[in-house]
Amino acid sequence: MRRLPRSVVLAVAGCLAVSACGVTAQGRQETGVRNLTMVVGNSPGGGYDTMARQIADVLGKDDIAAGTRVVNEPGAGGTVALQQLVNDGGSRAKVMTTGVAVVGAVVTNNAPVSLADTTPIARVLEEPMIIAVAADSPYRTLDDLVEAWRADPRGITAAGGAIGGPDYQQVMLLAKAIGIDPTTVNFVTYDGGGELLPAILGGKVAFTASGYAEWADQIASGSIRVLAVSGEQRLSELDAPTLREQGVDLTYTNWRGFVAPPGISEDKRARLVELFDQLHRSPEWQRVLERNGQQDAFSAGPEFEEFLDRQQGLVKSILADAGLR
Amino acid sequence: MDVWQQLAEGFAMALTPTNLLYAALGVLLGTAVGVLPGLGTSLTVALLLPLTYALDPTSAFIMFAGIYYGGAYGGSTTSILLNTPGESSTIVTAIEGNLMAKSGRAAQALATAAIGSFIAGTIGSLLLVVLASPIASLAIQMGAPEYLSVMVLAFVAVTAVLGASRVRGFAALGIGLMIGMVGLDPQSGQQRLTFGVPQLIDGLDIVLVAVAMFAITEALWVASRLRTAPEEAIPVGRPWLSGRDLSRSWRPWLRGTVFGFPFGAIPAGGAEIPTFLSYVTERKLSKHPEEFGTTGAIEGVAGPEAANNSSAAGSVTSMLTLGLPTSATTAVMLAAFTSYGIAPGPQLLQSESELVWTLIASLFIGNALLLLLNLPLAPAWAKLLRIPRPYLYAGIVFFAVLGAFSVNTQAIDIALLAVIGVLGFVLRKFGFPILPVMMGVILGPEAELQLRRALQISDGDVTTLVSSPMTIGVYLVIAVVIAWPLLRWLVGRVRRATGDRPDVQGDRRS
Numbered sequence: 001m002r003r004l005p006r007s008v009v010l011a012v013a014g015c016l017a018v019s020a021c022g023v024t025a026q027g028r029q030e031t032g033v034r035n036l037t038m039v040v041g042n043s044p045g046g047g048y049d050t051m052a053r054q055i056a057d058v059l060g061k062d063d064i065a066a067g068t069r070v071v072n073e074p075g076a077g078g079t080v081a082l083q084q085l086v087n088d089g090g091s092r093a094k095v096m097t098t099g100v101a102v103v104g105a106v107v108t109n110n111a112p113v114s115l116a117d118t119t120p121i122a123r124v125l126e127e128p129m130i131i132a133v134a135a136d137s138p139y140r141t142l143d144d145l146v147e148a149w150r151a152d153p154r155g156i157t158a159a160g161g162a163i164g165g166p167d168y169q170q171v172m173l174l175a176k177a178i179g180i181d182p183t184t185v186n187f188v189t190y191d192g193g194g195e196l197l198p199a200i201l202g203g204k205v206a207f208t209a210s211g212y213a214e215w216a217d218q219i220a221s222g223s224i225r226v227l228a229v230s231g232e233q234r235l236s237e238l239d240a241p242t243l244r245e246q247g248v249d250l251t252y253t254n255w256r257g258f259v260a261p262p263g264i265s266e267d268k269r270a271r272l273v274e275l276f277d278q279l280h281r282s283p284e285w286q287r288v289l290e291r292n293g294q295q296d297a298f299s300a301g302p303e304f305e306e307f308l309d310r311q312q313g314l315v316k317s318i319l320a321d322a323g324l325r
Numbered sequence: 326m327d328v329w330q331q332l333a334e335g336f337a338m339a340l341t342p343t344n345l346l347y348a349a350l351g352v353l354l355g356t357a358v359g360v361l362p363g364l365g366t367s368l369t370v371a372l373l374l375p376l377t378y379a380l381d382p383t384s385a386f387i388m389f390a391g392i393y394y395g396g397a398y399g400g401s402t403t404s405i406l407l408n409t410p411g412e413s414s415t416i417v418t419a420i421e422g423n424l425m426a427k428s429g430r431a432a433q434a435l436a437t438a439a440i441g442s443f444i445a446g447t448i449g450s451l452l453l454v455v456l457a458s459p460i461a462s463l464a465i466q467m468g469a470p471e472y473l474s475v476m477v478l479a480f481v482a483v484t485a486v487l488g489a490s491r492v493r494g495f496a497a498l499g500i501g502l503m504i505g506m507v508g509l510d511p512q513s514g515q516q517r518l519t520f521g522v523p524q525l526i527d528g529l530d531i532v533l534v535a536v537a538m539f540a541i542t543e544a545l546w547v548a549s550r551l552r553t554a555p556e557e558a559i560p561v562g563r564p565w566l567s568g569r570d571l572s573r574s575w576r577p578w579l580r581g582t583v584f585g586f587p588f589g590a591i592p593a594g595g596a597e598i599p600t601f602l603s604y605v606t607e608r609k610l611s612k613h614p615e616e617f618g619t620t621g622a623i624e625g626v627a628g629p630e631a632a633n634n635s636s637a638a639g640s641v642t643s644m645l646t647l648g649l650p651t652s653a654t655t656a657v658m659l660a661a662f663t664s665y666g667i668a669p670g671p672q673l674l675q676s677e678s679e680l681v682w683t684l685i686a687s688l689f690i691g692n693a694l695l696l697l698l699n700l701p702l703a704p705a706w707a708k709l710l711r712i713p714r715p716y717l718y719a720g721i722v723f724f725a726v727l728g729a730f731s732v733n734t735q736a737i738d739i740a741l742l743a744v745i746g747v748l749g750f751v752l753r754k755f756g757f758p759i760l761p762v763m764m765g766v767i768l769g770p771e772a773e774l775q776l777r778r779a780l781q782i783s784d785g786d787v788t789t790l791v792s793s794p795m796t797i798g799v800y801l802v803i804a805v806v807i808a809w810p811l812l813r814w815l816v817g818r819v820r821r822a823t824g825d826r827p828d829v830q831g832d833r834r835s
Contacts, residue, residue, distance in 0.1 A: 075735065076509070076526035083523060108514045109526055154784045163514035188781050189511050195592045202465040204782060324514055 031275045035067040038258075039085060039096040041078030048078075048097040051125070051256055054292075058285045064278045077105025077162065086113045090261035095121055095272060099256035100166040100311070107315045108164030108324070115312060119264050120305045122276040123257035125289055126297035128212045129170050129230040130240070134200050135223050137207070142227040142246045145207060146178050153184040159196055159205040162189055164319060166254040170209035170230060172318045174243070177250040182321040200224065211254060212238065213293035237293075255297055257304065273300045328454055335682030339690055344387050347380070348687055351388035352694050355395020359411050360403050361728060366396035366412075367653035370661075382665045383680055387687040389661065390641065393654050394446055394691050397596075397634050398699055401438045405626065406431060406709055407721050409540035411728075413531045414596035414633040416763050417604045419539050421617065421625030428620040431710055435703035436566045437574045437623050438630040439696055445582040445631035446692040449638025450685060452586050453645070460590040460642050467591050469779035470790045474799035476772040479598050481803050482605040483764050490756065497757045501765020504529055504745075508770075512777050524737045533729050533738055534745055534766050538759055540725040541746025544718040546753060551714070565704075574627040577607050581631030588632075589639025595652065596636040597767050603628035604760075618758075641688065645673055645681055 036059075038052045049072060056068040073081040078101070085096045098115060106114055131142065139145040149156040153175075160167025168189075172182045188205055190196035197215075199205050201223060212235060218224040219238065226240040230252045234242055243250050260272055279285050280298035289296055299307060338344070358369045370389050380388075400412035405422035418438065425434040484494060507518045508528030519525040566574075581603040588594035607624040608617050616622035637652075644655040667677050710717070729742040749759065776790075783789035791797055805812070 073734070074527075076523050079526065080523045080735075109509070109516065109523070111523065157782050163512070186781060186784065188778055191511075198465045198592050199468070202468060204468045 031065055031271050031278060033065045033093050033271050033275050035069065035093065036065055036272075036275070037092060037094045038068060038070045039081050039094065040070060040072045041074065041081030041096060041102060043072060043074045048099065048102075048256065052097050054288050055124070055279060055285070058279060058282055058288060059275070062278075062282050062284055064282070065275055076109050076111075077165075078102035079106050079109045079111045082106060082111065082115070082118070083113050085259070085261050086117045088261040090264040090268075093268070093272070095258040095260050097256065098259050098308075100169065100254045101162070103308075103311050104164035104166070104169065104315050105162070107312065107319060108162075115259060115308055117262055118259035119262055119269055120308050121258045121260050121269070121272050122280075122300040123255050123297055123304050123307065124276060124279065125256050125294045126231075127254040127256075127294050128235055129166065129209060129252060129254055130212045130215070130226045130238075131170075131174065131207060131209055131228045131230065131243075132200075132215060132219070132224050132226045133207045134203060135225050137203070137225065139207065139227065140225075142241075142243070142248070145227060146248070148206075149175075149180060150178065153180050154186050156207075157186045157188050157205040159188045159190055159199060159208045160210060161191075163187075163324070164315060166211070167209045169315065169318050170252050172322055173250055173252055174209070174230075174248065176321060177243075177248050182318070183323040185322065216293060253297075257299075257308075259308075276300065331678060331682045332454060332686060334679070335684075335686035336689075338383065338679065338683040339387060339686040344384055344683075344687065345690070347384045347388040348391045348691050349694055351391020352395040352398075352691050352698060354388075355392035355397075356399035356402075356695070356698065357395075358392065359396040359399020359401075359415075361411060361724070361731075366393050367657050369396075370654055370657045382661075382667065383683050385661060386658070386680070386684045387691075389654075389658050390684060390688055391691045391694070393637055393641070393658075394442075394634065394688065395695060396654075397637050398439065398442055398695050401442070401626075401630055401633075402435060402699075402706060403724075404539075405434045405438065406706060407540060407724075408543045409721060409725055409728075410532070410535045413535065413767065414600060414636070415630075416531075416535045416539075416597070416767075417600040417629040417760070418626055418633075419535075420604070420760060421621045421623075423539075423543075424619065424621030425623065425626065426621070426707070426710060430621065430623075431707035432704045433566055433570050433623060434621070434626045435706055436700060437570065437627045439699040439703065440566075441574065441578040441581065441627045441631040442634040443692050443696040444578045445585060445633075445635035446638055446695075447689060448579075448582045449586050449589075449635035450641075450688040450692070452635075453638055453642040453685060453688075456642070460587070460639070460646065463587070464591050464643055466795075468793075469775045469782065471793060471795050471799075472591075473772060473775040473779055473790065474796040474803075475594075475598065476768050476775065478799055478803050478806075479601050479768060480764065480772070481806055483601055483761060493755075493757045494761050497752065497759070498761035498765045500748075500752070500757075501762035502769040503765075504534060504762070505766045505769035511774055512781065522737070524735050528770065529741065529745075529766070530738070531767055533742060535763060536725045536728055537742045537745035538749040538762060540721050541742060542749030542753055542759075544722050544725075545746060545750040547714055547718055549750075570623055573613075573623050576610075577603070577624045577628035578631045580606060581628040582635040584628075585632035585635030585637075586639040586642075589636030589641075589652070590643045591639075592643070594636070594639070596633040599632040599636055600629035601764060601768075603632040638688070645684070 038056060040049045040052045042048045049070070052070045056070050059065045059068050073084060075081065078098070081096055082102070085094070088094060103115060133139050133145070139148065158171040160171060162168065168187060171187055172185060175182050175185045190199060196208065197218065200208055207227070212229070215224050219226055226238060228243045228246060229235055229238065229240050230243055230250065232242070232251050234240065258276065260269065277298065277300065280296060286296060339348070354369065355366060358366055369392055396412060397414060400410060400415035401418045401422070404410045404415040404419035405426050408419050408423040410416045410419050422434045422438065425431065484498065503518070507525055509515070509526050510517055516526060581599070584599035584603045585596065588599040589596065604625055607628040608614065611617065611622055611624045613622055617625060640652045640655045644659055667673070667680070673681060726739055726742065729738045752759065752762065779789055780787070791800060
């Protein structure tokens with residue numbers, strides 16, 4: 001029913017922000033990619049959809065590529081679109097959005113195809129994740145939470161989005177890092193922020209792992225307290241220590257990027273990589289990222305290919321640890 | 326009073342020609358979107374977000390609110406005339422509304438829906454003004470056990486009025502629950518009844534099932550009888566509500582409003598449960614129970630239509646007071662707030678009081694515009710039914726397929742539409758009621774989710790289900806509903822024994 005991606009609020013907001021700023025063209029050389037189709041395996045308005053639309057906008061404004069088109073093929077967290085991409089002959093310029101949630105959905109859904117069947121193009125951004133509790137929660141610090149969690153693994157409920165998604169992975173990795181058996185972790189899924197927020201505020205669940213930007217307003221107003229950020233470094237806009245600083249040997253970030261159909265020519269692949277490289281160098285794109293509370297994380301070629309491979313392995317091992325596969 | 330003065334200022338702001346124009350545009354768009362199955366108001370608002378960037382926030386929100394309210398109106402029009410619910414909140418309306426349309430009372434059904442929506446929307450907006458903060462705290466107190474108890478109440482209440490055959494009713498409920506089961510188990514990620522088809526992993530769309538069960542089934546039903554039954558023309562009847570219609574409608578309008586508002590305001594409430602509850606309440610209380618399921622009872626349209634509009638008002642309340650998106654549409658509207666640099670939340674009423682009061686005022690205006698738009702149109706819409714049946718149903722099937730396809734743009738949805746339509750036809754042929762099927766599809770997965778979430782949070786302790794005053798209260802109401810026939814009999818006996826003349830029934834009739 002109300003299956004709205006939790007990130008929709010932020011996402012659509014960012015979308016608006018983009019259209020806000022008229023920007024002068026940079027006079028860059030075109031990559032020769034025209035009429036690129038960006039397939040989004042999720043509904044309009046969600047995080048992936050917004051990223052694709054924002055990028056299409058920047059590509060057009062900065063004359064990197066003309067006529068970019070965003071197409072939604074929602075279903076099973078991106079699995080349906082991935083299957084269609086793998087069966088695509090690759091005759092037209094086409095890329096599909098991907099990221100932690102898509103990798104997670106594909107593995108969790110036991111899909112017959114995987115991201116290994118695609119041509120990896122580039123990772124474009126990272127989103128910091130946080131561990132957060134309600135302002136009136138008894139857990140003042142990460143140590144409080146870890147101590148309580150170790151004492152009663154079943155009694156401490158973690159909450160977040162879908163099984164296999166970024167929130168889920170973050171919780172399972174944290175549990176493992178502090179010596180809790182992931183099979184005992186009590187992870188409660190919530191469809192959208194609409195139900196998760198009151199569950200946290202009302203003390204129905206102990207804590208949540210989530211993207212920072214989704215709760216930025218609640219954090220600013222003081223109704224939600226951040227115990228830790230999970231990236232390498234602290235966030236400039238947030239006075240909260242990293243997991244590492246608090247003695248937990250774990251860094252984790254959500255990321256998003258693009259893959260293309262299998263079997264496209266080297267030339268085609270190089271031109272698509274060049275396109276995202278130019279996007280990465282666009283000041284306009286950097287402004288969009290900053291507004292969204294996201295970070296540039298451009299990576300392409302063999303480096304991204306290996307990264308993607310490790311990511312799939314990571315999701316599989318997390319699900320195996322939790323006893324789901 | 327301060328509140329009323331602020332509201333008056335809001336009206337002054339909202340009544341500028343420009344804002345009126347945006348309100349009118351919003352309600353027109355909303356009505357159009359509501360009429361077309363599959364095109365939801367949330368998607369419409371999402372797609373319009375970039376377009377409205379050039380607008381100032383007030384005008385944009387006035388338009389969005391118009392779309393939201395308009396969608397609830399438009400959905401009922403197709404439910405009544407074509408038995409094709411455009412939105413999940415108008416599924417219940419189709420049941421009695423379409424029967425009324427077939428007995429020549431389409432104009433009355435449309436009119437009672439329009440006026441009921443207006444009254445509920447207006448009262449809901451008033452409640453928004455006075456009840457904002459208590460509702461906000463209710464939303465935070467509601468947890469999985471509380472939601473589950475309310476859903477059990479809906480199940481029991483609808484089952485209690487299943488109609489002639491309880492066995493068929495329960496069987497229909499089972500089929501609905503099975504359809505609702507298709508997809509990914511939300512707590513473990515296991516697939517259920519997907520047969521390896523990835524498009525089924527997200528489950529079946531409610532609007533798709535409703536359109537198949539109502540519109541396709543109806544078309545097949547009519548087609549199966551075209552040769553044997555003479556084509557009796559649908560009588561057109563009187564165009565306006567009679568005094569008798571009004572006197573039968575006003576109580577359901579008010580009761581529906583009371584049902585809808587709190588459900589809209591809580592995160593997992595939605596517009597569907599209150600429409601079910603309103604329907605069964607009206608069916609129980611009606612003085613014309615014989616019209617339910619036969620010629621169509623006006624109470625069965627008036628109540629649910631009021632309920633779904635007051636639920637929309639409740640959603641807006643949560644959005645404005647808590648920053649809580651309790652429906653998909655309000656979630657997208659919240660995104661718009663954020664993009665204007667306005668932080669939704671408890672401070673909103675203070676920090677952006679002018680915008681909020683203008684928006685609230687525009688809700689009243691939008692409702693009035695919708696009534697002006699829909700009431701005169703009712704007799705005109707009703708004439709649509711004069712189209713010869715083969716053409717009319719060809720058109721219905723066309724729109725049903727279009728709607729099913731537009732939900733996800735997947736060809737498989739058209740196949741599903743056909744399969745479920747045939748299933749619906751078979752059910753109808755053998756006298757199974759459709760309402761329990763739809764309730765199973767809509768509430769089954771939600772109830773399962775809340776039950777499992779409650780048990781997961783309590784780590785398997787079932788006493789969590791009756792651990793709060795609210796859950797105990799709701800289960801007591803359920804007990805009364807179940808024991809009602811027995812209670813009534815007992816009360817009647819006691820009264821007769823003591824010589825009291827008026828019995829329970831008599832009290833209500835007086």
